């Protein structure tokens with residue numbers, strides 16, 4: 001496209017999911033504008049490439065805007081409107097229109113049918129090129145200010161090359177993270193920033209009941225932190241460092257700020273026999289005792305708790321390995337109920353969940369028009385993706401919010 005003094009220039013900072021989606025939406029809606037996409041590193045879409053264990057969990061098969069928004073510890077209220085405008089069905093259709101079909105797994109996660117994140121990376125880079133987006137790698141946005149005395153009230157965007165470009169609209173889509181340059185730039189322009197802290201992490205626990213059991217997964221469990229009012233159900237996985245799995249990751253997301261405040265030291269209570277209540281667990285164990293008096297306690301449990309973990313829970317009650325059900329006293333039964341439905345663990349730190357992690361915190365949503373993603377503090381500036389105080393639980397939600405906010409910003413920047 002030939003640039004004239006009247007050309008409208010849109011600068012997008014951040015070549016991730018949100019930045020690409022916004023740049024494409026903008027360029028497709030406003031072919032006359034010059035849309036430049038600046039990625040600080042040499043590798044645009046790096047997170048998309050590694051996401052979902054290399055398969056890219058593009059979105060979650062939830063097609064109701066209000067229901068979808070419930071999976072966002074930060075942003076649940078504010079995302080309902082945006083999901084009505086560009087929700088899961090729109091994401092599926094967007095990729096399909098560009099030759100990429102998605103499939104849904106049993107737990108609702110959606111992946112490209114190729115099971116390869118390169119399909120998504122190639123689709124986004126191809127769509128950007130086709131729309132005329134100019135991609136600059138190794139090009140970071142360093143500073144942003146309003147051009148003094150400019151009748152068009154454009155921005156001066158200072159790039160890492162030393163070049164300063166005049167832009168009619170600027171999108172900050174530089175992601176989350178403590179050191180995010182985008183957050184510093186937004187703060188310098190007067191935006192309130194909720195302090196960034198990690199979300200989606202695993203719990204560090206040293207405990208003989210789980211030591212050496214890494215890889216063992218309890219399919220139906222729940223985890224709670226009573227003093228913080230947190231409780232989540234789902235599979236719990238024993239790792240080398242402690243506990244992980246969907247229930248733990250969800251707990252880490254909903255409790256991200258409170259757990260940070262506790263310096264990641266707290267008491268965790270696990271029900272390995274979910275949905276059994278202590279009363280139901282007691283009834284089930286009594287039935288074992290009367291039904292199989294000669295069977296060893298360690299050999300089977302009525303809750304579907306994995307055998308090796310059950311053996312440890314039985315051991316923790318002090319019941320000797322060869323003990324039969326007939327020899328179990330009421331006190332021992334009570335102990336077994338407690339270990340099954342309310343195992344107490346001391347968490348003394350967090351470990352990174354390499355599969356997916358995000359940042360809780362970012363630019364305050366009160367300062368953004370959620371229909372356009374334009375800043376209420378600095379007109380002409382837009383924000384999308386994880387730079388905002390939005391984060392979802394694991395399962396494709398975080399990309400969906402990047403597609404949604406990116407698409408809205410792109411379309412809004414295109415409107416003169």
Ligand SMILES: Cc1cc2nc3c(=O)[nH]c(=O)nc-3n(C[C@H](O)[C@H](O)[C@H](O)COP(=O)(O)OP(=O)(O)OC[C@H]3O[C@@H](n4cnc5c(N)ncnc54)[C@H](O)[C@@H]3O)c2cc1C
Nearest residue numbers: 014016017018040051052057140141175385386396398399
């Ligand atoms: C290992 C891992 C796996 C994940 N898997 C999934 C998954 O399967 N499904 C899911 O929904 N979510 C997943 N997530 C979360 C998801 O990747 C993020 O929520 C999403 O990438 C956020 O998109 P974004 O565009 O806002 O930010 P990012 O993807 O972080 O992109 C921001 C980009 O901006 C660039 N940048 C930073 N500063 C500047 C600057 N000053 N100038 C120019 N560029 C700059 C960065 O280099 C980066 O490329 C995963 C996260 C991780 C870490």
